[in-house]
Each structure stands twice: as structure tokens, then as C-alpha cells.
Amino acid sequence: MMTSRRNFLRLTAGSAAMAAGLAACGSSGPKSTPGSTTGGATGTGATYWFLTGQPQQAIREAQVKRFNDANSGTQLKTTEFQNDAFKQKIKTAIGAGQGPTLIWGWGGGGLKSYVDANQVEDLTSWFDQNAELKNSIFPSAFGAATVGGKIYAMPVETTTPIVLFYNKTAFEKIGAEPPKSWGDILDLVPKFNDKGIAPFSLGGQSRWTNMMWLEFLFDRIGGSEVFQNIFDGKPNSWSDPSALKALEEMQKLIKANGFIKGFSSITADSNADQALLFTGKAAMMVHGAWTYGNMKTSGGKFVTDGHLGYMNFPPVDGGKGDPSDTVGNPGQYLSISSKASQADKDVAKKFLSTSTLDDASVDAWVKSGNIPVVKSAKDKLSSVTDTNDAEWLKFVYDTSANARNFAQSWDQALSPAAAEALLDNIAKLFQLSISPQQFADSMNGVIGK
Template structure:
């Protein structure tokens, strides 16, 4: 039965707003106020501001948020859902993680709500809404910005060595030698977190073989991890590591602490491959690096004789809210009301733009260009809107078990503990018939 049919008339519930700090805010299954779990950094301030405004205006439908570091959240939400102790609003990337929640009956089908209210999903770009669907049903709705992965660079360092941003992989490898010769790390990388390594594999596989390579992997095509594009991409990654392409000690640098981003703006590293969610974080950490014109960005370089369109991008079309199936009726109603009226209202959109993020909402071109970061945000919006392929991050597109194996194996590739062939052989064993 759909969510609308499940709701019953409810008495008002008096709640007290709890400070939105890291820690446990209480599971949905226990009743009480609706809850939401999300991530620190990035759009955290947007979420805090939104929930604060919502709770002040809707004290009888208040939502208590709690924020976790990326890796900690992924572990905690998995454990909580397994015990039916998850929050009312669940934060996700869509893809395989969302599908696993749907298959386990952990989240509500919102299809009737979307059909009844054309603006609930219709205000978003269709390509983004699709990531929140499983089959032909909607289980999640966007809650933040489009997040393509781009190559950020320190313009000051490029000027110092007389270099230009790389347009091809050969250009990139030449820059490694140039920056190393100047005593500068070519690339920053948070290797301890593992998932930042994945962006290198995603882009290289796409540039070499095109998006169909991963489409076959995601479809569990037998031996799809042995595609020549995967083997070549991992070989190129190991060549980049051997050439000293990454900062010394990258395996011990954590992205959750923003230590990798700091290497870029402090001049320790020349380049940084990361999702556009890094921009709002940079605005908070060192706004002067942006205002002084030191930050540059470009697309991932092309690979000679590659089949992939250089305009293809990888990353996250957005992040999403789903509603827990184990929440009480009162919690479900509060969450649905928030999705309708609290998410992506004019104030919410303005807050995202002010923070340096691009909402996936239709018809925002003029508002984006007029924002303080209009030039950058317009380029990100166009990059996402015009991309022939916008591939969801692989660790989110795959089921959680495969994703764990992928990140572990790729870390071993970067550390040269296994060969590209061994990586492919191991990953082929995770394919489900």
C-alpha cells in the first residue's frame, strides 16, 4: 500500500528541538519526533539552516537532524537499518544502496505522492530524479546540489611553473614531472578514505571505453570487470603512482577531515580531483583562495584513442532523502510535509547557491548567474546539464557488498599490492548471476 494510503489522522505532537550535533538523535522506530541523519561538511550548513527554519515554523512536525562523517555514516546507517532503528529521513546517493533498502523493505514507495503532487518531483531535472527511482517507482527525492567530479587546480602554482591545465592524459603525465621538479606534489589524494581513489578509475574507464563498460558491470554481465578498459585504467593509475603523481603519504590522508583539500589551497599540491561538493567546503575553510582568483577547475582529460566522450562526467547527480518504512505515522507525515514544502523552497535554493552549490531545479539559470559565485556555478550547471553521460559514483551504483570489495581492491591497486589483472579477477567473483 502506498504511503498516502498508510497515513491516518494524527494528533499534534509536542516536541523540543534538539541541537543538531554529532551523536545519536534517537531512532525512528522508538516514536517521538521525526529524525534525519546526514553528513558533515559540504551542504551541512544548508541542512542545518533548513531544519532550523522548518522546526520554528512547524513545531508540531519538527525534525531532529544528526550529522556524521561520510565513512562513519555509511557504517552506522547500515547497522541501524538492519536493526530497524534508522532515522525517519535517510540520506543516500541513490543507486545500489537505495535499491538494497527497497529490496529489504526499509523505505517507503513515494510514487503516489509524486503522482498526486506534480511539483514534488517535477521541479527537479528529470535526469536527477531518475537516480531516486527503482524500477518505475520513486523511493527518494533530491535534497542537495548536482555534484559532478571536476579537476581543481591551484592557479598560482601553475603560473609559478609556467604550465596549463591538462587536456589529455599525456599532458597530465608531463605535469607530474614538472611539478615534482619544482618540489610540489602534483595531486592531492585522501587515500585513507579509499572512495576518492574511485574517481580516477571511473573517469579513466569512461574515457578509454565509454559509459557502456560500467553499464555492463552494473548489470552483472559475466567477466565485465575484465574489460580491457578496466585493465588499462588500473595500469595507468599504477603508472601515475610510480611517477610520483600523488602527495607523499596519500594512503594516510583522510578526506573527512578535509586534509586533502587543504593541500590544494596551502600550495602543497597543484591539483585535486574531487566532486563539486568540495567548493562549499573550500568557501568555509579558505574563502580567500577563491576570491583571490587562485582556484581553477577543468574537466578530466581525454585519453588518446579512447571511446568515451570527453564531455562525459562522473559523480553524484544529487543526494537524496528517503522516508523510513519503520517510522511512525506522525514521523512519516512530518517527513513528507518537509519534502514537499521544506526542501528546495526559495530560501533553501538561495542557501545552496550562497554556499557555492548548484540545485538540480529547473529554470534556475538566471538565478544561478546572478549569485555571488555565478560564473563558477553556471559552468557546473552547464557541465551537468550538457553531459552526454552523467555516471553515478560506482560505490553507490553497486550494491554495498560489491562496493566494499571495489574500494578495498582499488586501494590495493593504488598501493601496488595487487596487479590490475588480480583486481579484475577478484571483482569478477562479486558479480551476481
């Protein structure tokens, strides 16, 4: 899971320029905060492990400080880890029964593995008893927190959808409007190619960038249940007729030269795919909301002069999917260890209900350039003074809040083994070296693994 590339938006200090966050920082090992512990064994008091990296780290530290200041008799102890160190340590610690009381994570496949091993608490009834808290959170954020119809984690922090970006100047050059349907996208391809403009930029060497296209096509053609069946382990789900149709449409766009020439050699980490959009060499790009920051800071006047356009991915003609659906990172997640003492579980639940999505936290996330996973974030957007940034954040808010279903990125939703097989087969699909049926047959073989 390449979480550092796509978890947060950040306003750079002293300006309103956005930048990608969740970058790993500090030492590779754990960092204990004042009054914290480097251990996580049960029976030593409630503990909480989370990631370093600003501005997220400071916001999390402030949450714990507010909680501890208000609850002198039940202190929450914290340990901070760099991204990769956290992933290694948390898995080992939980497996050995030495994990923290509060488990920070990304939901989806990782959470499901904890649920299958009976390592995390079922929070369904707790949320029923705390309906006001539950109703304050974007409903779509609960998808990655739910396993088998039960809620095992609380959505927290921020939301980051995938977006269809476009260059307004490129559209002016061909005298066309942005696409309102998949059919429009296919119709635009030859028009842009005739003008020497690539219809779409794509950093295809990174593989997960290709995946975002399939995430939308599966949803728009067959609805959210198509991937849900895959996530639930239903046999042969990858060969659902809607899935095969999505794979066929994907290759139709590729064969029509819908992407920049040589896309399979372009990396997303270099931001070369973004540069193709803001320099006008490509007309459109499907990418994460986290790219807005780099396009603003690196794209000259592309953003500041209003040349950047954006929208949710359009519907597919005759498709079953809800056009309000989106994909990406619906949030981050906190679970409670089922192995913790009842007293520690109670402390963790109090922290969840009072200190993770409180007004101070919402303020801090918005000021850092993020959209937190709560409906009240909308009231905070008036504090953003830059017009372009304010419009952008409103769009991210509306997309996240209005999504009937916010699907988690597939490579985070699936197990690591299944995710790697997925990315490998997607690369082959985009290179036209396998057919849609071969893709489905290969992926059906790793369902449930």
C-alpha cells in the first residue's frame, strides 16, 4: 500500500498552496511522546500508536493532549512511528498480543485481517448508542470500516477522492465541453489527437494509477456491489458481466490512443503525469485529490489563473452505478483491540467520542488544507481566503459528503497478496498483453487470499 502518495492534502506554511502529506519523517523507529510508552501490552493502561509526519502528527498529538488534560485519572499513552516501521511493528505486535489499545489504520483489507483473527472490537452497538457521533461522519466513510455488515473501526481524519482533472485551455483549442458521459470521453479522443494533444495523461509505470480507471468503470457500469462481491470473497466475482464490460471498455480507450504515447514508461512519483496536464500536452487526467497541491506549486499560473478544471468521473451510458459514487481514500480508521482490558477499552471509546472529531480537530484539519470526514467541515471552509483553494476544498467536500458509496482504493481494500496480483494484471491489461477474460480468470484465482 503506497499510502504516502495519497492520504492527505496540506497547505504549505505561510501560503494556501496544497501539497501531498503523510510523508514519512523522523527516525525509522518509534518515537515516544512525553508521558508515553514504547510498549503496547494489555494491562499497562490505554495505549495509542500512530504515524509521524506533519501536519498530521501535530494534530494527533494535540488530540491526545486535550484528552489527557481533561481526564487526569485515565491517561492515554502514545507511541509514534514512521510509516513503514508502523506497518511492520503493528502486524507483529497484534499477532503477539502486544498491540496498542487503539489501532490506527486504513481500513479495508488490513482491518478485515484483524477481524478474521478476532483482534478488534465490534463497534456496531457502540455506534448505535452514539448515534449523534455516527451521524456527524460522512456515511460513505463507513464502507472501509465495515466487515460482514458490522462496524469495526471509527472513520477519522481526512477524505481524499479520485478526480477527473482537465485543462480548460485544451478544451478551448478543440471547441469542446468537458465530458458528461463515457461516450463523450470516447468521442473526445480523436478530436484531441487530431490537434496533437493527448486526451489523457497517465503515469502507467506506477500501476496503481491505471487501477483508478478500473475502479470508476466497475462502479459506473455495474454499481458498487461488483467490487463488494470481490471484497467479500464471492467466487468468480471478477468475471461478473459488468466487470468484463468495464475491462473491455478500458481496452477500447487504450486502443483508441486515449492516453499519452509511452504512458507505461511514465511514473507518478516523478509528477511527470501532472506536468503533461498543466503544460497542455494532455487534456485530462484521472488522479487523486492530493495532486492539486503540486499542480498549484509547480504548474506556474495553471491553477492561479483558473485553467484547471475538475469533476467527478462521469457516468457510463446505460450503467447501473450511481454517478455520485467516488473512489479513493474515504478516511483513516481507529479500531479498539479486543485483547485490551475493559477499563482500557472504555478509555479508548471515550477518546474516540470526545477527541478525534471534536471542533478543535476539525478546525486543525481544515487549516492544514484537508477535508475532515465530518459534515461540519463545510462550516469551516469560509476561513480559506484563497478563491481557488476555497472552490477546490468545497468540491472535495461535496464529492465526499454526497457520495452514496465511497469505495476504498482496491490495493488497500484487498489483502497484500491479492493487491500485488491485481496491480500486475492491471499492468498487463493496459499493455494489451492479456484480454479482459484472461484478466478475470487470473484474478478469480486469488479471491479470498
